[in-house]
Amino acid sequence: MQTRVEKKPSTTKRMIIMVLLVLLLIGVIVGVKATMIMQMMAGMKPPPPSVVSTAKVAYQDWQPSLGAVGTLRAVRGADLAFDIAGLVTKVNLKSGDEVKEGQVLVQMRDSEDVAQLHQLEAAAALAEVTFGRAKQQLAVQAISKADYDTAAADLKAKQAAVQQQQVNVAKKQLRAPFAGRAGIITVNPGAYINAGTAIVTVQQLDPVFVDLHLPQRNLNALRAGQNVSLSLDSYPGKHFEGKVSAISPKVDNDTRNVQIEASVPNPDRLLTPGMFANISIDVGDKQRQLTLPQTAVVYNPYGDTVYVVKHRSEMKDPPADAKGADPKPAKPAAKDAGKDKGASGSDLVVQQTFVTTGGTRGDQVAIVKGLDEGVEVVTSGQIKLKNGAPITIDNKVQPSDNPNPTPQEN
Structure with a gap:
């Protein structure tokens, strides 16, 4: 009697069937999702404008222009100081005063120097009288030419001594070298001042200069007399007009920039030396x-x-x-x-x-x-x-x- 043996599918066939079933399932899922997405896209409205x-x-x-940042500078400005030491006896100004050229601002004690000046002036006057007499006597041959020359030399020496003492007296007075506005002064009568100590600053504020630098490539467009416009953070919305006054004949070796100087009227004294300003220079035609x-x-x-x-x-x-x-x-x-x-x-x-x-x-x-x-x-x-x-x-x-x-x- 023969025994019947059942044939079972091999392991490889079973794996292939399983993979095919998985792929079929994935395909069904992807198809369903794609259909849903297409339906959603078809139902979506376009975005609003x-x-x-x-x-x-x-x-x-x-108006073609060149822009830069510049620094304001006084046309004339100086920090004044005595070139000798001494005791202050009088202060003839207040902080911020407008001063005139030659005005005495601070006076040092000079009584000894003035007394010596008067003594020398008297000696010079006597020498002048003596010289006049010698001149008359020489005319009538009453004195020798040597005596006349001695009198003339003595007069010149006495006059030179007077001039020297006048200089010494002037050194005891601090005068304004030009008209302008004085700065803050803190010196009081009775204070002892050393030589070279800054006493007060004087600045001439009308007009003012503006110093700025531009690259050398702009030199061909720059000319003296071109219009300049300034704007400052201190005065928003306000513009100050001026003109280019000078262009430096030398280009800086380090930066390859050229220095420009502009002059700006300042009748209201609004612009102060040392301020920064935004500058626009008109170049060429509109x-x-x-x-x-x-x-x-x-x-x-x-x-x-x-x-x-x-x-x-x-x-x-x-x-x-x-x-x-x-x-x-x-x-x-x-x-x-x-x-x-x-x-x-x-x-x-x-x-x-x-x-x-x-x-x-x-x-x-x-x-x-x-x-x-x-x-x-x-x-x-x-x-x-x-x-x-x-x-x-x-x-x-x-x-x-x-x-x-x-x-x-x-």
Whole structure:
């Protein structure tokens, strides 16, 4: 009697079947998920148009200028001191006084020097009388020529002694070398002053000089007599006008900068030596430039771009974002949105355009190439945009477009 042996599937076949079943299950799950995602995407509405502000490119007159930071300096200024030591007897000014040229500011004790001066003046007067008599006697041959020469020499010696003593007396007086404003003085009568000790400063404040430095590449644009405008943090919103008075004939070997000196009228004495000032020098004639706010330009390593506002019908290729978009125009972001710029809504899209920028002036930038006058571009909200994106215009708040901005403090 033969025994029947049942054949069992091999281990390899079982593994293959198991793998196929797992793959089939994964395929079913992926298919279900893909179907759900496609249904969700089909049911999603396109994103609403981005709200942006816009401005039109327009020509403006630009005055080419060079900017720098300079230091104010008095036309005349000196720290006054005695060149001899002595005791102060009188102070003839107060701190901050306006002084005149030659005015005695501080007096030292000079009674001994004045007494000696009077003695020498008396001796000189006697020598002058003696010389006059000798001159008359020589005319009638009453004295010899040697006696006459002796009298003349004695007179000159006495007069020189008087002049020397007058200098000694003058050293005891501190005089203003020029008209100007005195600084803070702390010396009082009775104080002993050493030689060379600064007593008071005197500064001539009208006009004042401004010292600044510019790179040597700007030398060809600089001329004496060019207009200069100063602005200082101490006087926000106020500008002081002057002119270039001198240009140094030498370029600094270390910095390769050239020193410029400008003269600025200061009748109100508002400008003080030592202050820092922002300086703008007008160079060349005025130029007409296409101008935009600097916020309108998107600066990239591959080139500078702006977003130009267009209607969908003006686009060469339908934007990708337009597929499946709601044909109804979107409502403006605000009641007055786009009132100054024409229609607004989803009918408006943006086109990214490369531009070539020129110089800057405050919050503005010059457009050299890439745009025409009157073209409307986005000035804020570009971070949300891409080529062909729909937009809504709201110009209630505009970025700064000031050619001469000033710092604002809250």
